[in-house]
Amino acid sequence: MAYLEVQNLRSGYGQIRILHDISFEIERGEFIGIIGPNGAGKTTLLKTLTHIIRPQSGNIFLEGKDIHSMSSAEVAKSFAMVGQGLKPIFSFTAREIVLMGRTPYIGILGQEKKEDLLLVEEVLKATDLRRFADRPIDELSAGERQRVLIAKALAQKPEVLLLDEPTAHLDIGYQIEILDLVKSFKEERGLTIACVLHDLNLASQYCDRIILLHEGIIVDFGPPESILRSDLIEKVFKTSIKVDSSILQGKPLIIPITKR
Amino acid sequence: MRDKPSILIAILMLSALIAAISISLLIGSANIPLSELFSDKFRSILILRLSRMILAATAGASLAVVGAILQGLLKNPLADPYVLGVSSGSGLGAVIAIVLGLRVASFVGLSLPLFAFIGGLITILFVYFLSKKAGRVGVEDILLSGVIVTAMLSGIIMFLVSVAETEGLHSALWWLLGSTQIFDIRLLILVSTISLLGILTSILLARNLNIMSLGEEEAITAGLNVERIKLIFFIIASLLTAAVVSACGMIGFVGLIIPHVARKLIGPDHRRLIPASALIGALFLIICDIAARRIAQPMELPVGVITAIIGGPFFIILLKKARRLRI
Numbered sequence: 001m002a003y004l005e006v007q008n009l010r011s012g013y014g015q016i017r018i019l020h021d022i023s024f025e026i027e028r029g030e031f032i033g034i035i036g037p038n039g040a041g042k043t044t045l046l047k048t049l050t051h052i053i054r055p056q057s058g059n060i061f062l063e064g065k066d067i068h069s070m071s072s073a074e075v076a077k078s079f080a081m082v083g084q085g086l087k088p089i090f091s092f093t094a095r096e097i098v099l100m101g102r103t104p105y106i107g108i109l110g111q112e113k114k115e116d117l118l119l120v121e122e123v124l125k126a127t128d129l130r131r132f133a134d135r136p137i138d139e140l141s142a143g144e145r146q147r148v149l150i151a152k153a154l155a156q157k158p159e160v161l162l163l164d165e166p167t168a169h170l171d172i173g174y175q176i177e178i179l180d181l182v183k184s185f186k187e188e189r190g191l192t193i194a195c196v197l198h199d200l201n202l203a204s205q206y207c208d209r210i211i212l213l214h215e216g217i218i219v220d221f222g223p224p225e226s227i228l229r230s231d232l233i234e235k236v237f238k239t240s241i242k243v244d245s246s247i248l249q250g251k252p253l254i255i256p257i258t259k260r
Numbered sequence: 261m262r263d264k265p266s267i268l269i270a271i272l273m274l275s276a277l278i279a280a281i282s283i284s285l286l287i288g289s290a291n292i293p294l295s296e297l298f299s300d301k302f303r304s305i306l307i308l309r310l311s312r313m314i315l316a317a318t319a320g321a322s323l324a325v326v327g328a329i330l331q332g333l334l335k336n337p338l339a340d341p342y343v344l345g346v347s348s349g350s351g352l353g354a355v356i357a358i359v360l361g362l363r364v365a366s367f368v369g370l371s372l373p374l375f376a377f378i379g380g381l382i383t384i385l386f387v388y389f390l391s392k393k394a395g396r397v398g399v400e401d402i403l404l405s406g407v408i409v410t411a412m413l414s415g416i417i418m419f420l421v422s423v424a425e426t427e428g429l430h431s432a433l434w435w436l437l438g439s440t441q442i443f444d445i446r447l448l449i450l451v452s453t454i455s456l457l458g459i460l461t462s463i464l465l466a467r468n469l470n471i472m473s474l475g476e477e478e479a480i481t482a483g484l485n486v487e488r489i490k491l492i493f494f495i496i497a498s499l500l501t502a503a504v505v506s507a508c509g510m511i512g513f514v515g516l517i518i519p520h521v522a523r524k525l526i527g528p529d530h531r532r533l534i535p536a537s538a539l540i541g542a543l544f545l546i547i548c549d550i551a552a553r554r555i556a557q558p559m560e561l562p563v564g565v566i567t568a569i570i571g572g573p574f575f576i577i578l579l580k581k582a583r584r585l586r587i
Contacts, residue, residue: 014393014394047477050481051480051481052480071483071485072480072483072484072485073483073484073485076481076482076483077483080481083477083478083481086474086475086478087475088473088474089335089336089337089473090332090337090473090523091527091528092470092474092527092528092529093527096470096529097474100471100478101482103471103479103482103483103484104483106467108468108484108485108488108489109464111467152482156483
């Protein structure tokens with residue numbers, strides 16, 4: 001029995017189906033990349049895993065347990081999601097936002113306890129956010145805000161961390177910083193990571209295995225070397241590429257080529 | 261970090277509230293010397309002023325709390341208690357009662373509020389089911405349905421008011437502008453009990469509004485049962501608004517502005533924001549009510565006129581500022 005099993009998943013919005021019959025298995029502690037063209041269903045897949053969207057059919061099992069028999073709070077204790085940026089309308093501080101990650105442990109009538117506050121301090125330290133803890137989140141830079149979101153997800157004490165394009169809109173320095181941070185959670189805390197990435201070269205370097213999605217179907221699932229092949233990528237992304245395996249220690253490096 | 265100043269602000273607010281309460285008891289449209297106010301001769305006037313003050317405080321606190329709840333829940337800083345359409349429904353109920361001269365036997369003083377309350381609740385049910393799709397209530401759908409229903413019902417109110425006879429017209433207009441005059445002590449007890457219970461429940465559940473204000477998807481992934489939270493706060497907001505509107509008519513701007521003032525003072529955490537909004541809302545409406553009694557003596561103005569005159573410019577400043585720094 002695999003750690004996370006997705007069986008014949010069909011999902012979408014209302015009557016519209018985005019994911020058609022998706023099945024895959026992930027082992028504990030893997031760093032999984034999810035790649036594919038715009039509209040392939042990457043975000044829909046993450047949203048279905050975290051109860052934001054109910055699947056139209058199919059099952060998701062975490063350690064043999066069907067997550068759709070679990071309450072929202074139980075799901076939140078296993079899966080945390082870092083969405084595509086946060087636009088809060090009120091000026092909460094970074095610490096207040098991270099503390100909201102404790103929600104599944106508190107219940108609708110409860111209040112945070114001392115342990116929750118201590119855990120949040122530990123998370124702020126691990127994500128190097130203590131300097132910004134009392135600053136309103138709208139005063140932070142995009143990279144710092146992304147770290148706050150990751151810290152909030154970490155405060156949820158999940159087993160699986162899902163990230164939806166965590167490096168979008170960040171400069172290359174922050175892209176590496178964020179993904180190094182996420183990788184350290186895998187190595188130090190044993191978290192399982194599933195991360196939607198648009199940058200194929202980052203996917204190549206960080207992911208143990210990659211899911212290639214196209215039009216709601218898994219085209220292929222495997223280690224970077226077997227997914228980031230020119231025939232496969234050219235067909236799915238409808239563009240010419242060159243692959244070089246000599247620079248990134250055997251990992252494929254992908255260079256898109258102009259059609260003209 | 262914010263704890264120390266918030267204690268100071270709480271003390272300041274409470275003292276201001278006590279001062280306003282005292283002034284509102286001492287000042288009325290009739291000039292009664294202080295030495296005689298507490299004598300038996302003026303007991304009925306004192307009771308009248310006291311009940312009026314309590315109603316102003318109740319209405320101010322409730323409207324401000326509902327404003328704070330809806331701004332967080334709907335993730336919209338421009339939301340106020342009337343976006344749900346409750347007020348127009350209550351307004352229609354009341355105007356129907358006034359224009360048709362409807363009376364419920366043995367509840368003569370209460371029949372107007374009763375009609376208003378029922379009108380408000382029917383409307384909110386309508387808005388709720390209008391915005392429900394596939395078991396979920398969309399936040400944008402609530403706002404849109406509320407606005408549409410309000411526009412429709414306001415049209416019907418205008419129609420009824422314009423065909424009404426002069427006598428009914430005046431009392432309907434007066435009621436629509438909002439007033440804290442109270443004629444039945446039972447109504448006061450009923451409304452203040454509903455408000456008190458609603459405000460206390462909101463404070464208990466306030467933590468959930470923090471994460472709701474980050475957005476629905478954030479709240480779901482944090483394990484919150486968002487449909488339940490929305491339903492609970494929807495019920496609280498509707499009951500409080502319907503109760504206040506039935507007793508006082510439509511007092512504008514309190515519910516929109518006070519939460520912003522409170523947020524400036526003590527930050528966005530709803531656990532402090534809701535009690536602070538209640539306190540400041542009560543204070544604000546007591547002061548407006550004193551002004552309504554004194555400004556055009558011996559005539560009395562509807563308190564809704566005062567809140568709109570103070571609130572309008574404040575709202576403009578708020579909008580101007582909101583463009584520079586996000587609120």
